[in-house]
Amino acid sequence: MKKEGFLWDILYPGRCAVCDRVLKRGEYGVCTHCTPLPQKIEGDICMKCGRPVPGEGVICSRCEKGENTFCEGRSSFLYDRYMRRSISFFKYKGRQEYASYYASVLDEMFREKVEAWGAEALVPVPVHAERLRKRGYNQAALIAGELGRKNGLPVYDLLLRNRKTIPQKELSDKERLKNLCNAFSVNKEVWELSKRIKCVIIIDDIYTTGSTIEACSRTIKTLGIQKIYFLCVCTSQ
Numbered sequence: 001m002k003k004e005g006f007l008w009d010i011l012y013p014g015r016c017a018v019c020d021r022v023l024k025r026g027e028y029g030v031c032t033h034c035t036p037l038p039q040k041i042e043g044d045i046c047m048k049c050g051r052p053v054p055g056e057g058v059i060c061s062r063c064e065k066g067e068n069t070f071c072e073g074r075s076s077f078l079y080d081r082y083m084r085r086s087i088s089f090f091k092y093k094g095r096q097e098y099a100s101y102y103a104s105v106l107d108e109m110f111r112e113k114v115e116a117w118g119a120e121a122l123v124p125v126p127v128h129a130e131r132l133r134k135r136g137y138n139q140a141a142l143i144a145g146e147l148g149r150k151n152g153l154p155v156y157d158l159l160l161r162n163r164k165t166i167p168q169k170e171l172s173d174k175e176r177l178k179n180l181c182n183a184f185s186v187n188k189e190v191w192e193l194s195k196r197i198k199c200v201i202i203i204d205d206i207y208t209t210g211s212t213i214e215a216c217s218r219t220i221k222t223l224g225i226q227k228i229y230f231l232c233v234c235t236s237q
């Protein structure tokens with residue numbers, strides 16, 4: 001169902017993806033007041049992972065280590081206090097509608113990038129089945145779905161989350177990655193149907209240490225897919 005139009009607005013008025021107030025007529029995604037608030041990533045960034053770093057055309061210290069197997073990735077917003085709140089409402093308070101706003105900003109900022117990458121599909125980072133049951137939705141899949149509707153790319157659930165992992169906070173970077181690599185596996189049924197695609201974009205809500213994206217990338221690589229990119233809504237500094 002197309003979620004717009006007069007009647008839809010009256011029955012289900014959208015909420016601002018930043019302050020959560022009900023949107024007025026004519027406002028989409030965020031309210032007029034909040035439009036300038038969340039900080040979009042502009043200016044100097046790491047050419048590989050898209051994280052803001054000082055200096056033009058540089059690679060951040062994490063990417064410099066050369067352990068990342070993805071080609072390149074970008075995020076729309078800094079994970080600042082506005083986006084922290086927004087993402088937490090999106091994930092834990094059922095504000096699934098925010099996905100449409102996130103996707104529209106991703107599409108606006110990175111449409112040319114996506115075309116240059118030559119991606120054939122969007123692959124959402126999966127959540128564990130138990131979490132999916134509790135929450136009722138996978139936030140990354142919602143973003144991927146909305147983005148795919150805008151840029152015409154299909155969404156393939158190429159990855160599965162195997163089991164609950166040790167809470168990442170308690171682990172070092174290296175341990176995180178190892179812990180996470182074990183957590184993902186390939187969804188063989190989807191892969192069979194995907195006609196041997198060669199270039200994908202992983203979709204997630206937040207890019208922090210990068211280990212989740214990297215673990216997904218390594219899992220996808222086992223399929224022989226060499227060109228792996230990512231798009232996230234937010235990134236930490």
Ligand SMILES: [Zn+2]
Pocket residue numbers: 016017018019020021030031032033034035
């Ligand atoms: Zn607002």
Ligand SMILES: [Zn+2]
Pocket residue numbers: 046047048049050051059060061062063064
């Ligand atoms: Zn980087």
